[in-house]
Amino acid sequence: MTSIWLRILPYIAALALVAGALFGAYHHGVTVTNAKWQAEWNTRDTRDAEARATNEAAERTREQVYQQSINKAVQDGQRIIDQATADAAAARTAANGVRGAADALAARLAASEASGNSCTAAASKAASRAAMVLADVLKRVDQRAGDLAEAADQARARGVTCEQAYAGLSK
Template identity: 75%
Template sequence: MSIWLRVLPYIAAVLLAGGALFGAYHHGVTTTDATWQAKWNDRNTRDEEARVANEVAARTLEQSYQHSIDKAVQDGQRTIDQLTADAATARASADGLRGAADKLAARLATSQAGGNSCTAAASAAASRAVMVLADVFKRADERAGDLAGYADQSHARGVTCERAFDVISR
């Protein structure tokens, strides 16, 4: 047992030194881990703040686009409403013109009726031709009015679509 008593202080010293070294190593690892964890937490915080800022900016831009598109649609609808009112006014004016053509054709038909039978037959044929011509004029005018209304509305809708596209393609 005497050897153990002589070696025991050396073993205790080695164990104390090993324990001290292990404690220092463990403290270093813990400190390094804490430092890195703090850096990661800071990075995660900055990433989250950047994500929120980007989301707010994207939503603001989206709302701006939507507001511009809504304004373009409202302007387009206002234009279409104005064109519809203008078409109704033109239709009323054309109705008056067609009425005048009917009166003229009727007057021509009545003024040429009479006289001898040869002139009466020629007059009846001429009045029928005038009546047909007046009818063709009325139908052509009505169709032209309808087509003009369709063209105006199509143009207004196209311009509205272009404005909305210009807003989102900036």
């Protein structure tokens, strides 16, 4: 029996060497294939990272352009609001002159009512009261018109600012 084993042993050894060589070749092929794919994946990951960095830089630039356009719209809007406020102050000053004239007219009518004869005193008194009421209404209307004009000017300025900011974003 030992002689059979001694005769078969070289064949078994040769078969083991062939099986070992085949396994080694297979393992080497798998390793080379894995290394090839890993290199391709690394290349793809590098390209993806570069593309992501490029896209982020482009988006940051676009965001800065948007922010600058919004800042400019806000500055322009504030300038318009400041101008509207200055115009309203100038209108108030002019309106104070009109109100002063109405007060002077009412005072003059009241003074003329006090001095006069008794015949025309009743008619003069009614006319002077009507003129004083008219002067008071004129003052109130002028004040309210000034307030409304100021509010409308500021609302318009804010609307223009909003439109400019939107136009800057939608470009």
